[in-house]
Amino acid sequence: MAATLVTPTAINPLRAGMRGTRTIEPCVVVVFGATGDLTHRKLIPALYNLALEQPMPAELSVVGVGRRPLDNNEFRQQALDAVDKFSRRRPVNPNVWETFSRGLFYCQAPFDDPDGYVRLKNLLDQLDRDRGTLGNRIFYLSTQPSYYPTIIENLREADMARRGRPPGSGWARIVVEKPFGHNLESAQGLNDLLSTAFREDQIFRIDHYLGKETVQNIMVLRFGNGVFEPIWNRRYIDSVQITAAESLGIEGRAAYYNEAGALRDMIQNHVMQLLALVAMEPPANFGADSVRDEKVKVLRSIPPMREAEIVADTVRGQYGAGWIGGEHVPGFVEESGIPPTSRTETFVALKLQIDNWRWAGVPFYIRTGKRLTKRITEVAIQFRRPPYLLFRDIGADKLQSNVLSLRIQPNEGISLRVEAKVPGQEMRIRPVNMEFFYGRAFGVEPPEAYERLLLDCMYGDSTLFTRRDETELAWGLVDSIAHAWDHPPATGIPRYEPGTSGPREADTLIERDERTWRRL
Numbered sequence: 001m002a003a004t005l006v007t008p009t010a011i012n013p014l015r016a017g018m019r020g021t022r023t024i025e026p027c028v029v030v031v032f033g034a035t036g037d038l039t040h041r042k043l044i045p046a047l048y049n050l051a052l053e054q055p056m057p058a059e060l061s062v063v064g065v066g067r068r069p070l071d072n073n074e075f076r077q078q079a080l081d082a083v084d085k086f087s088r089r090r091p092v093n094p095n096v097w098e099t100f101s102r103g104l105f106y107c108q109a110p111f112d113d114p115d116g117y118v119r120l121k122n123l124l125d126q127l128d129r130d131r132g133t134l135g136n137r138i139f140y141l142s143t144q145p146s147y148y149p150t151i152i153e154n155l156r157e158a159d160m161a162r163r164g165r166p167p168g169s170g171w172a173r174i175v176v177e178k179p180f181g182h183n184l185e186s187a188q189g190l191n192d193l194l195s196t197a198f199r200e201d202q203i204f205r206i207d208h209y210l211g212k213e214t215v216q217n218i219m220v221l222r223f224g225n226g227v228f229e230p231i232w233n234r235r236y237i238d239s240v241q242i243t244a245a246e247s248l249g250i251e252g253r254a255a256y257y258n259e260a261g262a263l264r265d266m267i268q269n270h271v272m273q274l275l276a277l278v279a280m281e282p283p284a285n286f287g288a289d290s291v292r293d294e295k296v297k298v299l300r301s302i303p304p305m306r307e308a309e310i311v312a313d314t315v316r317g318q319y320g321a322g323w324i325g326g327e328h329v330p331g332f333v334e335e336s337g338i339p340p341t342s343r344t345e346t347f348v349a350l351k352l353q354i355d356n357w358r359w360a361g362v363p364f365y366i367r368t369g370k371r372l373t374k375r376i377t378e379v380a381i382q383f384r385r386p387p388y389l390l391f392r393d394i395g396a397d398k399l400q401s402n403v404l405s406l407r408i409q410p411n412e413g414i415s416l417r418v419e420a421k422v423p424g425q426e427m428r429i430r431p432v433n434m435e436f437f438y439g440r441a442f443g444v445e446p447p448e449a450y451e452r453l454l455l456d457c458m459y460g461d462s463t464l465f466t467r468r469d470e471t472e473l474a475w476g477l478v479d480s481i482a483h484a485w486d487h488p489p490a491t492g493i494p495r496y497e498p499g500t501s502g503p504r505e506a507d508t509l510i511e512r513d514e515r516t517w518r519r520l
């Protein structure tokens with residue numbers, strides 16, 4: 001059913017979290033894969049919300065590129081349906097939509113057809129003349145990764161990458177979605193190909209986790225509060241846990257997920273980015289290269305895992321059939337499109353070390369998986385226990401360590417667990433939480449990650465995007481683990497029941513260090 005426009009009773013533009021002091025130049029956002037799921041669910045709603053809440057230039061234009069035969073009006077109606085269904089700001093504001101939709105255009109072009117890129121270039125030149133977009137382009141690859149090389153090569157051959165153009169002749173930037181390769185070799189190959197068409201400062205490798213408010217707040221929490229930075233080290237921190245759990249299964253992504261698995265799908269990008277932000281040294285400033293230099297230093301400080309360490313410090317698992325949320329769900333190998341002999345992991349647990357001055361001896365425990373108890377992503381900093389000599393007579397062994405928990409999703413916020421006295425005549429102690437939630441504290445809904453990242457790309461700010469060396473260092477670690485897993489003795493992969501916290505082997509990994517996983 002087509003979406004309808006409803007006039008809201010009030011408009012309250014959201015400014016929180018956006019870097020509104022900078023100026024956005026007129027530009028064209030070219031979305032390859034314009035009829036796909038990511039475009040409808042995330043990109044078009046994000047661009048509309050930016051138009052609704054930011055001082056965007058009236059000349060901002062969006063060109064969808066796809067293989068389906070659509071005209072501009074049909075593309076605009078599809079975009080309206082997407083905003084009406086998926087935007088966080090609803091109902092649609094008719095005045096904003098009228099202005100925004102005038103900048104929506106469609107170009108039918110098979111991704112491997114050079115003539116299609118000629119039509120695209122002619123359309124972009126026409127928009128420069130008619131809408132004053134000044135030759136500025138953002139090319140967003142929202143397609144299957146197998147099309148990336150074809151699109152990059154055709155953009156280069158059609159002279160749309162604008163590499164080496166003189167200042168004032170318009171800029172071009174390219175946004176590349178994950179997965180960025182499927183191993184180190186393919187990632188290096190893709191980087192090499194990108195470098196033939198674009199400079200590094202033109203390339204924006206997107207990881208939507210870095211656009212989430214709590215992820216960005218990690219740096220503010222650490223470096224903007226004198227209470228935390230002095231104790232953010234091995235002298236005061238016992239261990240760190242990073243959890244990225246999902247209650248859903250593969251949700252129709254059988255072909256991709258059976259090839260990628262949890263290690264490549266989550267650890268290589270999202271989780272390693274969280275680890276780098278938690279462990280990095282203070283940057284000289286918040287410039288893109290200063291921040292990313294410090295993240296790279298962290299990744300370089302993770303020692304290569306030898307085969308014996310991979311056996312001891314990594315666990316993989318695969319969900320079986322069972323019940324979750326009152327619903328019976330199939331096991332992974334029973335999912336449509338998954339071979340019954342698949343050994344692809346849907347759960348990963350790791351123990352990593354960072355060999356530098358700040359973190360030597362502090363274990364980083366990581367876990368991610370599907371069909372777990374609930375959907376939650378968090379970073380938990382567990383501090384060392386004090387001597388507790390004063391409380392020997394009241395059960396000091398039962399006192400819990402202080403934990404700082406950074407909730408990435410859902411219900412973004414920060415929680416600090418401390419010990420407190422229970423009211424009454426007796427000395428009884430109980431852990432309590434000091435909590436902060438974004439929605440409650442600021443009274444506004446935080447912007448979607450894609451809104452922030454698209455806005456930064458328009459500004460040309462690559463701070464929240466991954467650099468080439470970050471990507472390849474993360475792949476190097478993941479490749480070593482995957483290679484060891486691909487050459488094991490002829491044993492099965494551990495299974496776990498849906499709705500649990502993963503296989504028993506993951507509990508063993510952390511319990512041998514006399515620690516436990518946090519409850520999901």
